[in-house]
Amino acid sequence: MKRIVLLYLLPFFISLSLVYLFAFNPSVNAYFFPEKPVPNYRDMPAYIDNFNGHPYFEENFLNPAWKENTIYVLGSSELSEGGEAIPYTFIPRHYKNFRVQGFGHAGNQCFSIFSQLLANTTKLKGAKIVFIISPGWFESKPTKGTSSAIFLEYNSDRYLKKILTNHNEEDGVFKAYAEKRVNELYSEFNSPNLPLKLMSFEHNFSKSILHKAVFALPMICDYQLLSKKKKLGCERTASPAPADAELRRVMKPAGTVHINWDSLLSYSKAETLKKVTNNSLGIEDSYYTEFIGSKRGKIEPVKESLNTELQDFIMLVELAKAKQINATFIISPLNPFYFQNQPAIQPTVDVITGTISKNGFSYLNLLESDTAKYEKAILHDVMHMSDYGWYQADRYIVDQYKLDSVTVDHYILTTP
Amino acid sequence: MLPFSSYEFFIIMAIFIAAIAACKFFIADKNYKYVLLFFNALFLVTVYPKPLHFFLLIAYSYFFTWLISDVLKVQKKIIGILVLLLPMLLVKFDIRFDFYPFEMNNLLSFAGLSYASFRIVGYYMDKSPNDRMTDIPTYFNFLSFTPTLLIGPIDKFARFRTSQNTGFSSINEANFIPGWNALVKGIIFKYAIAELISRYWLNVFDPSSREALHMLNNMYAYYIYLFFDFAGYSWMALGIGKMMGMQVPVNFTNPFLAVNPQDFWRRFHISLGDWLKEYFFTPLYMFFTRKKSLKKYPLTRQNISLLLTFTLMGCWNGFKLNYILSGFLFGLYSAVHNTYVAECKKKGKDVVFGNMNPAAVKFISIFIMFNLVAVAMYIFSGRCPLV
Amino acid sequence: MKTQNIKTFFLNALLYGAIAIVLYLLYSPLNDDPANKTSSSIQFVYQQF
């Protein structure tokens, strides 16, 4: 026993404490890992796919200085399509002093969005946020919820640390939910960062006295490291933009013409239908020949209790309500000619719309499962909106945030 | 949290080891298995993902082993094996049911399933119809012993039980120091050497590149990386096991020095080699040897058995071309070597090397074997652009 | 026996110190090697081997 302690454990602790001193010494660290300059504020592009590739936008996301004249559109794959009609292009070009920030790409599902918002709770009150809800999230495999890889793209350790150190009591239920979900994804993470570990441990810690006994020591160590980490300067990031930065970016409309929505819609509908000639499904020719042909899709509905994505969505709506977000929801369509059993998704969509209404938010439901009522021009493929679809969304956003009395630039519109 | 996935695991293990060692002073020697049971179950419940799955697998395998061997007394072992492997086969074949749109994988697969299945089959094969079922705590410990839970080594039941019987008395200085040293060795292998290889050699070359130099680098880097990573795990498991009072079998002894395929499987992932030999190769070869019609072709039946055994090993990794092909390749190596040995015996001399200096023969053998294994591992890795 | 023990002590201290420094250099949060970053999807090569 004496031998073990003296010859093995003692050298171990000596080396451990030496390295401890060593690793938390700024000059040693500066020698091995020279500091890299932190990029300063850059203009926020109208569309950002994720934070992983653009960490300097993190601090500007929901920047309070821009609250009044910025609308955030959060969603998944449809936002990366671009085009004239997409809100983050259309609205700033036509509405004075208003910009729209598109954010998200394929796979940015409810839990990812939930966690991004939860990391910024102090900035949420009154923020104008449009959630583009894709019905595809709520059927088949995506019902498992945001994948671990996508989650990491949007939730850096800085964001997660904000969630972890948010001790506000009214956010407790949301924090606990985030911890539970992180714990479910936990075994998929390679070399998880400290906040991820601690979120998972916090969830386990709360389960029972046995869990407490097992997790207490690791958690003490990790919290210790977390506080040291800040001193090491591992969390350097860009500071938020100055308050007037955004105004420089807004396009000033040249003329003042009132948008005639009805003619714009009928025009874009006709334009979209011109591109559909080789099929009766209402899918654009090139997409049809490349991906569809004789193939047909099948909706695979999942029971509500097993549908993790639906639970995530409900929590997202509740967070929006609790934090008084000026939120609205747009449910994007699916093509019922392609998804031949599309009515199967209806019960799930009813839960979605029910949740939205129950929490006092408004929504635009573009999903139509009845092939007789479905407008073939609304999508350009099987689940992504065409210009016609987007104009409907634009009109809804404009109405919702009462932008309709503003002047408009004429140069892109060629209404008949 | 999975075993060995982050440093917190070692903190938890340190707590467990200290607690088990402390129990030695309060609890009778014969009750060691209950202490071990408590800590294994505690780890599963608190730390492991999907503990319920693991408990159900243990219950399933215990029940069916009892049913098949004690109640129904099924003579054909293969039926029992198929029943016991059912959960794993469902996962490996990725079977879907219509009522649930996910693959079965999502419901059934959980970390440690493959290794648990190895142990379940091992217990079933070793159990004679006259033996009564072992007590549940020992069976539970055998399947869920924390250090070997995820990545082996694959212990044998008899060895595990013997070791468990002397559990508390094995917690002493004479076991702790080798255990500690094994743990340190494992940490160096896995977290320092394997990580260095992975960062500065393995990941430097694009795996999809078809340039010969890149492929060679990928091939050797992967083999050496795999050895250090995997051997690191095995040494850490052995070390932690020893400190807890359990003897965990050694899994790696210098595979780079292997002179022939047989020697290789006695050095590389020894417990898997033994498992395959005992529960697959021997019964299969026995089956062929007992067949009167095959009496005249000893070499053929040996080689077919070898090929089938290693192809099965490939299938076990998953029904993918790269796994099956690498398994087949290992089978081929063994069959060729077996034929060579048989020829040597028949002719009474070394048919390839003749009367060459034994040291030179050994050196050449090691060189050839190292490269052959590297090729097979390269295919196994799925990083080979040609497969 | 005594000198043997002292030798073991210093050898161990040296070895553990060296390991700890290597581990610090490899896994320090300041080391921004891609392998040191949190990533997703775990490979169960060993489970399958």
Next chain:
Amino acid sequence: MYVIAIPKIIYLCYLCASFGSMQTEELKKFIQDEIVNVAFKKVSFEESLIHSKLLDSITMVDLIVSIEEKIGKQIPQHLISDDNFDSIDKIINTVNQI
């Protein structure tokens, strides 16, 4: 089918009976000779066969099958292990357990 089996059973009973009276020494000698056949070495009754790597898995099976043919009975799977067949004495013990 059962009719065909009857002579077989009678034959087996005969073999069992003859095995009972067969000298253990005879079997030992037989195994010793078999080992010379498969491994080209004459071993004593206590010498290690498997742990000493004299026999590998192939030669071990060859030996087991020839013992089975000699005694006319199959050795069940659960008895086949390295420890049970490590020396001629141990093999005799194992065979007696059937």
